[in-house]
Every structure is written in structure tokens, then in C-alpha cells.
Amino acid sequence: MWDLDPFKEIERMRRQMDELFSRLPFYERTSYQFPLVNLYDDKDDLLLTAEIPGLLKEDVNIQYNDGALTISGKRKAGAYGTSELLRQEQPEGNFEKRVRIPVKIRDNEIRAKFEDGILKVTLPKAEEAKPRQITIES
């Protein structure tokens, strides 16, 4: 007996959609908020780059915990005496960006460099997260 319940049908479709979306890797959901970041997977390390113009390295705070890297700080607007701001496009104020790191890393060996407004963070992978060459036995 064929039983077509429209509500059941909608529910089935909704589940299918949910399933489809849950299969997307989490890293495709990023926020495009200041600072913009890129993340690369290069065999033994992950490399994160971020565009943070206008800050000194002392004013950028980087933390790793719970499988995520958090970059935070405060960008102050320029001060030119008593000036009028005619146009504002540069982001300003407090920022915090959390980036999930998809593999296990050696969190005590994270290194960071900040040059010309670009932050580079190297996150060495834990042994078990590194790619392994498998030899085929004859």
C-alpha cells in the first residue's frame, strides 16, 4: 500500500538537506571579518596568514586552545590633532577572530611572525596527524 503523507515527505526532504549541509567541511564556514585569514595545509605544518594592517606586534594577541586559534586586538583610528574624518573605510576598534584548526597540533611549538601588516602563524602537526607513507607489501 502506497502511503503518501505530505508532511512526512517534507520532513524527509528537510533531513536530506541537513545531512547534505553537515557533510560540508567546517572550514568552509568562515566569517570574512577583520582580520581576513588564509589557512594552508603543508604536510608537516599548518600555516595561517592574516592581514592585520596598522597594528604593532605587541598589540596583536594570539591564543591557541581547544582546537582553535584566536587572534584578537584593537585597531585604533589615526590621530591627527583636531582633524575631521572625511572618509572611513579602514576597520577600527576591537576585533577577535577564532579559526578552528582541523588537525591535532603540537601547541607548545606554535611560531608566529608579523611583518608589513601580515601575520604568519606556523602550527606544527602532531605525529599522528602527519601524512604517512604506506608501503605496499608484495
Added chain:
Amino acid sequence: MAELSKREQIPVESASAEQLISPENAFSPDVNIYDNREALIFSMDMPGVRKGDVTVEVDENNVLTVRAKSSFSEPEGKVLIHEFDAGNYYRAFTLSNEFNKDTVSGKLENGVLEVIVPRREDVKPKKIQINA
């Protein structure tokens, strides 16, 4: 007052020298413009640009043009997150003739370019001494 033109953001195809950087092959940097009566101050975000890789010029039509070459290149490896592209920067502004184009100065620090365009002496506000 400066007349501003914002260009579309277009990623770089190829540009080997600053002279080749044009609106078609470069990013338009975010700008803040301040007016402190003495001068206009342009502050532009140019992450990845090193000192010496920027040209600032004002031509005979009072167009202030900024071109900058980025030193950032895509690292090796598989891309997991990609929110920004590496590229050069180009932006142009038309100045009114109340500014002195011969005394324009620029400074690049932490990926931010600051260009100072002073007003001509004869249009600057003058302090008038009040005699008792």
C-alpha cells in the same frame, strides 16, 4: 575638497613593476581621509607591501595616484581557508588646486601608507594676533 574615486577590487593577473600597476590589475586599498586644516591625510591599508615598493605621484591634472607592489606570495600547501588574495594596490584621487602638490609626503608603516597633502600657504587658515 578632494573628489574621490573608488575602484572595483580586481585581483592581480600579472604585474612586474609598480609602473604596470593599474586599476585593472590591482586591489583598491581601504582608505581613511582626515582633514586637519593644514593638510589632507590619506591613510591606506596595504598589508604585504614593504618600504620602497610604493610610488605616490601627483600629475599635472592634480590626480594623486598611489601604486604599491605586494611582497606576499601564496604559501605552499593545500588551501583550507581562503579569505584574501595576494596582490598589488592602486588608488587615485583628484585633488582641488587648494593643495600644494610639490610638498606631498608619504610614509609606510605596518602595512599602512600615510600620504600627507598640505594646503597651499595662501589658503591655510591664519591665526590673527589680537593686540591689547
